[in-house]
Amino acid sequence: xxxxxxxxxxxxxxxxxxxxxxxxxxxxxxxxxxxxxxxxxxxxxxxxxxxxxxxxxxxxxxxxxxxxxxxxxxxxxxxxxxxxxxxxxxxxxxxxxxxxxxxxxxxxxxxxxxxxxxxxxxxxxxxxxxxxxxxxxxxxxxxxxxxxxxxxxxxxxxxxxxxxxxxxxxxxxxxxxxxxxxxxxxxxxxxxxxxxxxxxxxxxxxxxxxxxxxxxxxxxxxxxxxxxxxxxxxxxxxxxxxxxxxxxxxxxxxxxxxxxxxxxxxxxxxxxxxxxxxxxxxxxxxxxxxxxxxxxxxxxxxxxxxxxxxxxxxxxxxxxxxxxxxx
Amino acid sequence: xxxxxxxxxxxxxxxxxxxxxxxxxxxxxxxxxxxxxxxxxxxxxxxxxxxxxxxxxxxxxxxxxxxxxxxxxxxxxxxxxxxxxxxxxxxxxxxxxxxxxxxxxxxxxxxxxxxxxxxxxxxxxxxxxxxxxxxxxxxxxxxxxxxxxxxxxxxxxxxxxxxxxxxxxxxxxxxxxxxxxxxxxxxxxxxxxxxxxxxxxxxxxxxxxxxxxxxxxxxxxxxxxxxxxxxxxxxxxxxxxxxxxxxxxxxxxxxxxxxxxxxxxxxxxxxxxxxxxxxxxxxxxxxxxxxxxxxxxxxxxxxxxxxxxxxxxxxxxxxxxxxxxxxxxxxxxxxxxxxxxxxxxxxxxxxxxxxxxxxxxxxxxxxxxxxxxxxxxxxxxxxxxxxxxxxxxxxxxxxxxxxxxxxxxxxxxxxxxxxxxxxxxxxxxxxxxxxxxxxxxxxxxxxxxxxxxxxxxxxxxxxxxxxxxxxxxxxxxxxxxxxxxxxxxxxxxxxxxxxxxxxxxxxxxxxxxxxxxxxx
Numbered sequence: 014x015x016x017x018x019x020x021x022x023x024x025x026x027x028x029x030x031x032x033x034x035x036x037x038x039x040x041x042x043x044x045x046x047x048x049x050x051x052x053x054x055x056x057x058x059x060x061x062x063x064x065x066x067x068x069x070x071x072x073x074x075x076x077x078x079x080x081x082x083x084x085x086x087x088x089x090x091x092x093x094x095x096x097x098x099x100x101x102x103x104x105x106x107x108x109x110x111x112x113x114x115x116x117x118x119x120x121x122x123x124x125x126x127x128x129x130x131x132x133x134x135x136x137x138x139x140x141x142x143x144x145x146x147x148x149x150x151x152x153x154x155x156x157x158x159x160x161x162x163x164x165x166x167x168x169x170x171x172x173x174x175x176x177x178x179x180x181x182x183x184x185x186x187x188x189x190x191x192x193x194x195x196x197x198x199x200x201x202x203x204x205x206x207x208x209x210x211x212x213x214x215x216x217x218x219x220x221x222x223x224x225x226x227x228x229x230x231x232x233x234x235x236x237x238x239x240x241x242x243x244x245x246x247x248x249x250x251x252x253x254x255x256x257x258x259x260x261x262x263x264x265x266x267x268x269x270x271x272x273x274x275x276x277x278x279x280x281x282x283x284x285x286x287x288x289x290x291x292x293x294x295x296x297x298x299x300x301x302x303x304x305x306x307x308x309x310x311x312x313x314x315x316x317x318x319x320x321x322x323x324x325x326x327x328x329x330x331x332x333x334x335x336x337x338x339x340x
Numbered sequence: 341x342x343x344x345x346x347x348x349x350x351x352x353x354x355x356x357x358x359x360x361x362x363x364x365x366x367x368x369x370x371x372x373x374x375x376x377x378x379x380x381x382x383x384x385x386x387x388x389x390x391x392x393x394x395x396x397x398x399x400x401x402x403x404x405x406x407x408x409x410x411x412x413x414x415x416x417x418x419x420x421x422x423x424x425x426x427x428x429x430x431x432x433x434x435x436x437x438x439x440x441x442x443x444x445x446x447x448x449x450x451x452x453x454x455x456x457x458x459x460x461x462x463x464x465x466x467x468x469x470x471x472x473x474x475x476x477x478x479x480x481x482x483x484x485x486x487x488x489x490x491x492x493x494x495x496x497x498x499x500x501x502x503x504x505x506x507x508x509x510x511x512x513x514x515x516x517x518x519x520x521x522x523x524x525x526x527x528x529x530x531x532x533x534x535x536x537x538x539x540x541x542x543x544x545x546x547x548x549x550x551x552x553x554x555x556x557x558x559x560x561x562x563x564x565x566x567x568x569x570x571x572x573x574x575x576x577x578x579x580x581x582x583x584x585x586x587x588x589x590x591x592x593x594x595x596x597x598x599x600x601x602x603x604x605x606x607x608x609x610x611x612x613x614x615x616x617x618x619x620x621x622x623x624x625x626x627x628x629x630x631x632x633x634x635x636x637x638x639x640x641x642x643x644x645x646x647x648x649x650x651x652x653x654x655x656x657x658x659x660x661x662x663x664x665x666x667x668x669x670x671x672x673x674x675x676x677x678x679x680x681x682x683x684x685x686x687x688x689x690x691x692x693x694x695x696x697x698x699x700x701x702x703x704x705x706x707x708x709x710x711x712x713x714x715x716x717x718x719x720x721x722x723x724x725x726x727x728x729x730x731x732x733x734x735x736x737x738x739x740x741x742x743x744x745x746x747x748x749x750x751x752x753x754x755x756x757x758x759x760x761x762x763x764x765x766x767x768x769x770x771x772x773x774x775x776x777x778x779x780x781x782x783x784x785x786x787x788x789x790x791x792x793x794x795x796x797x798x799x800x801x802x803x804x805x806x807x808x809x810x811x812x813x814x815x816x817x818x819x820x821x822x823x824x825x826x827x828x829x830x831x832x833x834x835x836x837x838x839x840x841x842x843x844x845x846x847x848x849x850x851x852x853x854x855x856x857x858x859x860x
């Protein structure tokens with residue numbers, strides 16, 4: 014993914030943006046890569062111990078659930094929708110995981126993922142077949158599914174299943190397994206978006222739903238599937254987060270992650286108006302936010318600073334998208 | 341009036357109210373306007389014509405403050421002008437009526453008409469009664485009689501356009517720019533519009549009239565400016581400029597070439613072509629309350645069947661019903677003798693029936709995708725294996741159709757929304773041809789596209805029919821319908837009221853058929 018930027022300097026986006034339409038287009042396409050690169054460079058130069066492997070690993074492991082959830086979110090947003098239920102689906106997955114852990118960690122994982130897919134199907138059916146607005150349908154699920162998860166597992170439960178603990182903490186060639194899983198999922202979603210009929214249909218429906226219907230696309234089925242995928246990915250993120258925590262915490266796991274995921278998608282340059290999905294940029298968006306927070310913390314700036322800088326980045330990303338739209 | 345205009349042309353004439361002097365506008369990779377000058381005088385109706393991509397839209401947008409020129413000067417009422425936003429231009433007295441109606445569909449007709457200057461009662465509250473009364477009075481002057489309390493979207497497109505016009509004119513305008521104002525109007529509404537234009541002229545308001553319909557230009561316009569490839573090709577009085585010469589100027593073609601090609605590009609020499617064959621698609625008793633009343637249509641292979649009738653007669657609805665995009669109360673569609681499952685466009689497409697919709701922007705193109713993706717859209721399942729698309733096969737299909745339909749795009753990867761209307765229409769035609777249909781339903785295939793593209797589309801319809809494709813052609817352009825179709829069904833109020841074939845297919849007969857029923 015970095016090859017897209019290696020030959021271009023990290024030009025300051027704000028200054029460039031007042032110059033030319035081509036520059037807008039460039040900022041929108043590669044701005045997030047440039048920003049990640051610039052931030053990395055800054056850290057290499059000015060942050061002590063930044064290049065330590067341990068530090069790198071921590072950053073990546075922390076951002077993994079957001080990356081996985083935002084992959085599904087990008088698909089949903091590509092159809093002009095939104096999925097607010099992802100955090101609650103993570104909680105449900107955490108609850109289901111400990112409930113079925115007696116059968117082994119793999120069956121528990123499968124049950125949790127099926128649970129996520131069912132929640133996604135419920136949201137998708139409401140959106141595609143009943144015609145409920147995505148924000149309303151998934152808001153209902155955000156509230157209801159968190160409740161369900163708390164009913165299933167009312168308080169934090171620690172577990173000692175070695176398989177699940179290994180999933181959360183072991184590494185292959187120095188890279189944490191959950192990071193590898195996130196990378197694999199990114200590649201899969203990228204393939205689905207770029208190379209499959211389904212992926213093309215998703216963006217077409219987001220771009221113009223009535224034209225897609227008249228072109229014979231299975232609009233309702235595609236919409237339903239998109240929400241199922243989002244639920245499935247969120248559940249997987251929930252299981253991995255649980256494995257890393259070595260405890261199931263349905264009360265607080267995944268809270269507000271929908272906002273982080275939407276942020277990653279938006280900062281990555283996927284417009285909320287649908288019709289365009291940028292998978293790698295979404296991942297970069299998540300990394301950018303994580304890196305930013307880490308950088309500011311390492312330089313002893315309070316959390317409140319991070320939030321304000323993140324707000325500026327979100328606005329800058331939306332500004333770049335808007336310029337492309339009015340060209 | 342006309343006479344003073346003519347002398348005005350030969351001498352200096354009255355001071356232009358709006359003038360472009362050597363205006364240049366550049367877009368990445370394109371010089372959209374190259375030193376174009378145009379003077380619009382008070383009380384004249386000035387035609388602006390040219391093929392798509394000639395720079396008409398860009399010039400209008402320069403006049404209305406959407407774009408700022410890169411070079412040259414814009415003058416308004418004798419002083420240099422620079423409109424920062426469309427709002428500035430509007431406040432200065434330049435009103436524009438766009439092809440697509442720019443109103444608020446959910447608000448009432450009256451609110452739309454008087455938006456921003458509603459009659460106020462005590463405490464600044466809107467005086468609803470006065471507003472409705474005022475709106476009814478104004479609209480009656482435009483021949484629109486409707487309940488002004490209804491949301492605007494419940495009106496037909498034509499009526500909506502009259503509301504837009506009434507609104508544009510009633511805000512103290514000095515210049516009114518009309519971009520294809522008649523493209524969705526019924527003949528009666530067109531007459532009303534011309535009446536309004538005459539009144540504007542009497543009041544000394546300058547009208548810039550953009551249209552592809554030559555009849556209209558000759559009826560209402562005093563002068564004409566022709567743009568071609570971003571340059572000024574001609575400007576002068578319209579009277580005395582003959583039609584073929586005007587077309588030749590627009591196309592930049594040789595006059596003799598245009599003359600030999602005729603005004604439309606249909607060549608019906610070999611007709612009739614479809615005798616004896618079984619219909620490839622047959623609709624029986626299509627019925628939907630208030631919309632369709634037992635419509636029977638059949639199309640044979642290689643036959644072009646025209647659907648005639650006024651706006652709202654049920655032509656578009658018939659086409660949509662055939663492809664399953666309109667829920668029906670009754671009726672059946674047979675394709676090659678086998679019944680089609682209702683309510684599924686996908687099933688209709690698989691059976692070989694495709695619809696090119698009337699509203700290109702809302703129902704046709706996917707604006708966020710490239711030319712290539714738009715062409716491949718309907719054929720995607722066929723252009724891959726196990727759900728994975730084959731880029732090579734898509735490239736091949738796209739290349740074939742871009743060449744065959746002469747789609748002008750910088751590359752297949754250019755966004756379809758950046759193309760001209762004519763090229764967008766060709767992209768949609770390519771989308772359908774790529775699925776190899778047995779029958780194509782074409783709803784206004786040449787509406788709002790330039791003369792050159794229109795000719796190409798007409799020639800293509802001809803060619804496809806010759807190759808055995810069945811075509812159902814819907815067109816408000818009678819000339820196109822008569823020259824293009826083998827057989828014409830005339831619709832009125834959702835029912836077929838007449839069928840014309842052979843020598844009966846003439847403009848007079850179509851109009852007479854519609855009129856007969858109107859009297860009866």
